[in-house]
Amino acid sequence: xxxxxxxxxxxxxxxxxxxxxxxxxxxxxxxxxxxxxxxxxxxxxxxxxxxxxxxxxxxxxxxxxxxxxxxxxxxxxxxxxxxxxxxxxxxxxxxxxxxxxxxxxxxxxxxxxxxxxxxxxxxxxxxxxxxxxxxxxxxxxxxxxxxxxxxxxxxxxxxxxxxxxxxxxxxxxxxxxxxxxxxxxxxxxxxxxxxxxxxxxxxxxxxxxxxxxxxxxxxxxxxxxxxxxxxxxxxxxxxxxxx
Amino acid sequence: xxxxxxxxxxxxxxxxxxxxxxxxxxxxxxxxxxxxxxxxxxxxxxxxxxxxxxxxxxxxxxxxxxxxxxxxxxxxxxxxxxxxxxxxxxxxxxxxxxxxxxxxxxxxxxxxxxxxxxxxxxxxxxxxxxxxxxxxxxxxxxxxxxxxxxxxxxxxxxxxxxxxxxxxxxxxxxxxxxxxxxxxxxxxxxxxxxxxxxxxxxxxxxxxxxxxxxxxxxxxxxxxxxxxxxxxxxxxxxxxxxxxxxxxxxxxxxxxxxxxxxxxxxxxxxxxxxxxxxxxxxxxxxxxxxxxxxxxxxxxxxx
Numbered sequence: 071x072x073x074x075x076x077x078x079x080x081x082x083x084x085x086x087x088x089x090x091x092x093x094x095x096x097x098x099x100x101x102x103x104x105x106x107x108x109x110x111x112x113x114x115x116x117x118x119x120x121x122x123x124x125x126x127x128x129x130x131x132x133x134x135x136x137x138x139x140x141x142x143x144x145x146x147x148x149x150x151x152x153x154x155x156x157x158x159x160x161x162x163x164x165x166x167x168x169x170x171x172x173x174x175x176x177x178x179x180x181x182x183x184x185x186x187x188x189x190x191x192x193x194x195x196x197x198x199x200x201x202x203x204x205x206x207x208x209x210x211x212x213x214x215x216x217x218x219x220x221x222x223x224x225x226x227x228x229x230x231x232x233x234x235x236x237x238x239x240x241x242x243x244x245x246x247x248x249x250x251x252x253x254x255x256x257x258x259x260x261x262x263x264x265x266x267x268x269x270x271x272x273x274x275x276x277x278x279x280x281x282x283x284x285x286x287x288x289x290x291x292x293x294x295x296x297x298x299x300x301x302x303x304x305x306x307x308x309x310x311x312x313x
Numbered sequence: 314x315x316x317x318x319x320x321x322x323x324x325x326x327x328x329x330x331x332x333x334x335x336x337x338x339x340x341x342x343x344x345x346x347x348x349x350x351x352x353x354x355x356x357x358x359x360x361x362x363x364x365x366x367x368x369x370x371x372x373x374x375x376x377x378x379x380x381x382x383x384x385x386x387x388x389x390x391x392x393x394x395x396x397x398x399x400x401x402x403x404x405x406x407x408x409x410x411x412x413x414x415x416x417x418x419x420x421x422x423x424x425x426x427x428x429x430x431x432x433x434x435x436x437x438x439x440x441x442x443x444x445x446x447x448x449x450x451x452x453x454x455x456x457x458x459x460x461x462x463x464x465x466x467x468x469x470x471x472x473x474x475x476x477x478x479x480x481x482x483x484x485x486x487x488x489x490x491x492x493x494x495x496x497x498x499x500x501x502x503x504x505x506x507x508x509x510x511x512x513x514x515x516x517x518x519x520x521x522x523x524x525x526x527x528x529x530x531x532x533x534x535x536x537x538x539x540x541x542x543x544x545x546x547x548x549x550x551x552x553x554x555x556x557x558x559x560x561x562x563x564x565x566x567x568x569x570x571x572x573x574x575x576x577x578x579x580x581x582x583x584x585x586x587x588x589x590x591x592x593x594x595x596x597x598x599x600x601x602x603x604x605x606x607x608x609x610x611x612x613x614x615x616x
Contacts, residue, residue: 149395158385313367
C-alpha cells in the first residue's frame with residue numbers, strides 16, 4: 071500500500087501538479103489575507119485568520135477535485151488499473167493509498183499558511199492576542215473537510231475514464247455536500263420543520279461548528295462517516311468492473 | 314500437478330457469452346499458445362485467471378488457489394502482461410520496477426530489479442522515462458514487471474502484437490527461455506508464432522474451446538487434410554456441397570467462390586459432383602494445409 075502512496079506523491083512532484091496546487095492555494099490565500107481590501111488582515115480591527123478559513127473551502131472546492139480527478143480516471147484510461155488490480159494489493163489498499171497521498175498534498179499546501187498564523191500572532195496587540203483555539207480548530211476542520219472532498223473526488227474519478235468529467239462531477243458533489251444542504255433547508259417544506267436537521271447533513275454546518283475551536287465528537291463522527299461513505303462507494307464502483 | 318485448472322468457466326456480459334463453459338488444464342513447465350480470432354474470449358479468460366474480473370460461473374484455479382476465493386494468493390503466484398501492455402508513462406524504468414517490487418513486498422527488491430533488467434536487456438534504458446521508450450522496450454518492461462516476483466505461472470496477452478519482426482523474435486526467445494521453468498499461457502492470433510515456441514495449443518472461438526492439441530498432432534491432421542478453393546460461374550447451393558463425404562467445413566469467399574476444408578484431396582470428386590449438378594466450375598485449386606489453415610478451419614464462420 072505504501073508503494074502506491076509514494077508513487078502518487080512522486081507523481082505530484084515530478085509533474086507540475088503538486089507545485090501548481092500548492093502555489094495557487096498560497097497565492098490566493100496571500101491575496102485574500104494581505105492584498106484584497108475587503109478581507110485584508112492589516113485593516114482588520116483585531117487579529118484573526120478567519121478570512122483564510124472562510125475562503126479556503128471555496129478554493130478547495132476547485133483545487134481538490136483537480137488533485138483527485140486523475141486518481142482512477144487516468145488509470146482506467148491507460149489501462150494501468152489492470153496492472154495494479156492484478157498485483158497482491160486489495161482495492162481498499164489502492165483507494166486508501168491514493169486518499170492519503172491526496173490528503174498529504176493538501177497538508178503540504180496548508181503547512182506554509184502557518185506562517186500567516188505566526189505573522190498574525192506577532193501583529194496582535196499585545197503580541198499573541200488572537201483566538202488560537204479557533205485557529206487550530208479551523209485547521210482541523212479544514213483538514214477534515216478536505217478529507218471529505220478527496221473521498222468525493224476519488225469516487226467521481228472511479229466512475230469515469232474522462233478526467234474532465236471526474237473533475238466536474240467532483241466539484242458538483244462537493245458543492246452539494248458542503249453548501250447544498252444549507253440551501254435545500256431554505257425550501258418552504260423544510261422551513262420550521264426540520265430545516266436544522268437538513269443543515270446538519272452539510273459539511274459547512276460542521277465546519278462552522280469546529281471552527282469555533284470546539285472539537286465536538288458529533289462533528290468528528292460526521293466527517294469520518296461521510297469520508298468512509300464515499301471511500302466505500304469508490305470501492306464499490308471499482309469492484310463493479312468484475313461483474 | 315496442474316498449474317492451471319479451468320472448469321466450465323463462463324463469463325456473460327449482458328446477453329453475450331464472452332467465455333462459454335471453457336475447460337482446460339495446464340501442466341507445470343508447459344508453454345501453451347492460446348489462439349483464437351479477435352473477440353473469441355482470450356482476453357476475458359485471461360482476466361478471469363488473473364482475478365481482474367469474476368467468472369459468471371465455473372471455476373478456475375491457478376497454482377492450486379481458486380481465483381474467486383483466494384485472489385491474493387493467485388496474484389502472488391502469477392505474472393501478468395495485460396493486452397496493450399499498460400505502463401505508467403511518467404515513471405522511469407528502474408523506478409517503475411522498484412514500484413512493482415514494492416507492491417509484491419519483495420525483501421530483495423533492488424537485487425530482483427537488477428536481475429530483471431539484465432534478463433530483459435534493459436540495461437541501457439533503465440534510466441529512461443517509460444513514455445520515451447520504443448514499443449519493443451516497453452514490451453520488455455512489461456515482461457520484467459510480470460517476472461519480478463518469480464511467479465509460477467505467466468499469463469501473457471498478445472506479447473508480440475505491434476512489434477517489428479526483429480523484436481518479435483527477441484520476445485519469443487525470451488518467452489521460450491522462461492518456459493523452461495515456468496508455466497506460460499500466452500495468447501496470439503499468429504499460428505506460426507505459436508508453432509515456434511509451444512508444444513501445445515488451445516484454440517477458442519466464440520468463447521468455446523474448439524481445439525486442445527499438441528502442435529505435433531495438429532501437424533498430423535494437417536498433412537492428411539487439404540484445403541480446396543472452388544469457384545463457380547453462377548450461384549450454387551453450397552448446402553449440397555456440405556453433404557459430400559469428406560467435406561469438413563465450407564466457408565463462402567463471395568463471388569460464388571468457396572473454401573472447403575476436406576479430409577483428403579477431393580478435387581476429382583468435386584469436379585464430377587459439379588458436373589452432375591450442372592454447376593459451371595471455373596476454379597479448382599488445392600493447397601496443402603498449414604497450421605494457419607487448421608486455425609481457419611476451426612474458427613472461420615461456416616456457410
